[in-house]
Amino acid sequence: MRFDHRHLLGIEPLRPDEITTILDLSDQYVDFNRRRDKHANALAGLTQINMFFENSTRTQASFELAGKRLGADVMNMAMQASSIKKGETLIDTAMTLNAMHPDLLVVRHPHSGAVDLLAQKVNCAVLNAGDGRHEHPTQALLDALTIRRAKGRLHRLSIAICGDIAHSRVARSNLLLLHKMENRIRLIGPPTLMPSGIDAFGVEVFDDMREGLQDVDVVMMLRLQKERMDGGFIPSEREYYHRYGLDAEKLGHAKDDAIVMHPGPMNRGVEIDGTLADDINRSVIQDQVEMGVAVRMAAMDLLARNLRARPTEVVA
Ligand code: NCD
Numbered sequence: 001m002r003f004d005h006r007h008l009l010g011i012e013p014l015r016p017d018e019i020t021t022i023l024d025l026s027d028q029y030v031d032f033n034r035r036r037d038k039h040a041n042a043l044a045g046l047t048q049i050n051m052f053f054e055n056s057t058r059t060q061a062s063f064e065l066a067g068k069r070l071g072a073d074v075m076n077m078a079m080q081a082s083s084i085k086k087g088e089t090l091i092d093t094a095m096t097l098n099a100m101h102p103d104l105l106v107v108r109h110p111h112s113g114a115v116d117l118l119a120q121k122v123n124c125a126v127l128n129a130g131d132g133r134h135e136h137p138t139q140a141l142l143d144a145l146t147i148r149r150a151k152g153r154l155h156r157l158s159i160a161i162c163g164d165i166a167h168s169r170v171a172r173s174n175l176l177l178l179h180k181m182e183n184r185i186r187l188i189g190p191p192t193l194m195p196s197g198i199d200a201f202g203v204e205v206f207d208d209m210r211e212g213l214q215d216v217d218v219v220m221m222l223r224l225q226k227e228r229m230d231g232g233f234i235p236s237e238r239e240y241y242h243r244y245g246l247d248a249e250k251l252g253h254a255k256d257d258a259i260v261m262h263p264g265p266m267n268r269g270v271e272i273d274g275t276l277a278d279d280i281n282r283s284v285i286q287d288q289v290e291m292g293v294a295v296r297m298a299a300m301d302l303l304a305r306n307l308r309a310r311p312t313e314v315v316a
Pocket of ligand 1: 058059130136139169170222223225263264265
């Protein structure tokens, strides 16, 4: 098994064989998590601190569970109530935590690049749990695991990523990963929500759902990231649902066994029909949540092996 990284900051620096290493180990943790006794020691003795500067339900919960199941001491910092409010900078906060000797730091931050910056200032392993519209590597890995288990492979699939591509770190990390694994990627959404220059990336771009979904194996929906819009991107939510919302009729253009994905949280009736989202014959949305815990266990396990292989660094 080769995974020679100190941090997990994004999909961009990972090689295809390293992605496969993470997914193979994640498969083992999926089985482990289905057991009654879910306690292992891969992170025993290590301290994991979760710093979420943006709200999160599933990502934070699954990083916390992942750490606890592997025996780490896990602390959740309530960043809303922290010294940040009193004007402390991100770096000051990081340096303060660093002095408490954490081994794993899980960080979500609203600014793209903030997690990379923080990783340069601390001497523990840093995992990016989403930075602005830049990357969300564990989401792309859990999506990849879900696809690989549902389709039996992770290459030469036709995959549509639909909706608010421009504001989405999930789309960006998925695009990078699925491209590295040699899949055909189609991006579908209104031109106002499509990043400029995206066609240079070797993807096909559509603004019509029925055309874009034609014969795809996987339909990945995205949330409309209203908090990252300063108005004027879509005419109305009703109009958006009519044109870009996934329902059974539009899904009819994809392959008969195409799976439906969504990273959550969902806006039912805006980007996806609620009944379709709950249809266990088509939707793998709950599988994605299950895979999330396993992927985070695998990622922290691999980073911890590298940590233990290095001599202890003494912090001044
Ligand atoms: C995503 C995120 O925060 O980037 N959610 C998640 O991690 N499950 C997607 C989103 O917020 O729409």
